[in-house]
Amino acid sequence: MSGAAIGTEIHTAERNDPATAARQPQTGTPLAVQLVAPAHPVDRPAPPVKPGEPWTDDPYAQALRTGRGPLYLRRLEPHAHGTAELIPLDVERWCAAPDAADTSVLHRCTGPVLDVGCGPGRLVGALAARGVPALGVDVSPAAVTRTRRHGGAALRRSVFDRLPREGRWGTILLMDGNVGIGGDLATLLARLHDLVRPGGRLLAEAADEDVNQRLTVRVEDAHGRHGRPFPWARVGTTALLHAADSTGWILTGRWSADGRPFVELHRATTGFDEMPTAQDEHATANDRS
Numbered sequence: 001m002s003g004a005a006i007g008t009e010i011h012t013a014e015r016n017d018p019a020t021a022a023r024q025p026q027t028g029t030p031l032a033v034q035l036v037a038p039a040h041p042v043d044r045p046a047p048p049v050k051p052g053e054p055w056t057d058d059p060y061a062q063a064l065r066t067g068r069g070p071l072y073l074r075r076l077e078p079h080a081h082g083t084a085e086l087i088p089l090d091v092e093r094w095c096a097a098p099d100a101a102d103t104s105v106l107h108r109c110t111g112p113v114l115d116v117g118c119g120p121g122r123l124v125g126a127l128a129a130r131g132v133p134a135l136g137v138d139v140s141p142a143a144v145t146r147t148r149r150h151g152g153a154a155l156r157r158s159v160f161d162r163l164p165r166e167g168r169w170g171t172i173l174l175m176d177g178n179v180g181i182g183g184d185l186a187t188l189l190a191r192l193h194d195l196v197r198p199g200g201r202l203l204a205e206a207a208d209e210d211v212n213q214r215l216t217v218r219v220e221d222a223h224g225r226h227g228r229p230f231p232w233a234r235v236g237t238t239a240l241l242h243a244a245d246s247t248g249w250i251l252t253g254r255w256s257a258d259g260r261p262f263v264e265l266h267r268a269t270t271g272f273d274e275m276p277t278a279q280d281e282h283a284t285a286n287d288r289s
């Protein structure tokens, strides 16, 4: 399957998906305007966001449009003090071309690849340029727009929603802190286990500290503009491997590049018959269903 074919399939799926339609604002007010807080936030509690709804907030969209930060996750719960309240987001690196650490991950990808929380899409774009079928999935409209503009296929959808090719992805990417998506790593890893084919792999980046934190955060820019709170997690390698083990993943690789720790995990094959062969790879690449 070509990148263009994946893109065509996705656009159609997205238009027809009632879940996607249900998330569209009904008021005529742009979604970003509905979610963003005023520059000087009033003291009114913001309604919490369900897992899968985060990152649609306007400070994030604005940063992706310009390709520049500074942008942060502010910890709301559990409360932190001083500089620990703000977790910097590496917007400039996400919006740049893949670096050497990214390339160490891209080399390990076999298609079709699903990039979960693809952001502005540097990895999806690089895979497409190499002829590897790849799809980004992200809840942020700005992320999807930017990924498509840079030649990648992307779908505006939560990883917890129905997705194309469930159980048939060759590689899943979980990069740049995305082990935090949904705020509960075991739930996320179990979901990804269902998405990948038997014998397929998950390439995941851990936090560069030995942490295991479940947080409530919000996206915030340098002017205090912010979106709504959502659940997030920060997970280092030890906790990541523990969660992977408890959700059926098998550790097959572990390395570090530019101070970024990565792990390679495999979904077990249930028997010889399910081992992916070169023919399977070819068939999957040509499968547009």
Ligand SMILES: C[S@@+](CC[C@H](N)C(=O)[O-])C[C@H]1O[C@@H](n2cnc3c(N)ncnc32)[C@H](O)[C@@H]1O
Pocket: 051, 052, 053, 054, 055, 056, 094, 095, 116, 117, 118, 119, 120, 121, 122, 123, 137, 138, 139, 140, 143, 157, 158, 159, 160, 175, 176, 177, 178, 181, 182
């Ligand atoms: C830390 S950023 C990752 C940046 C990205 N990997 C890159 O290369 O630029 C997290 C991304 O995950 C997305 N996200 C958050 N929750 C999600 C969910 N439930 N499903 C899919 N994407 C999600 C956000 O919109 C955001 O783009």
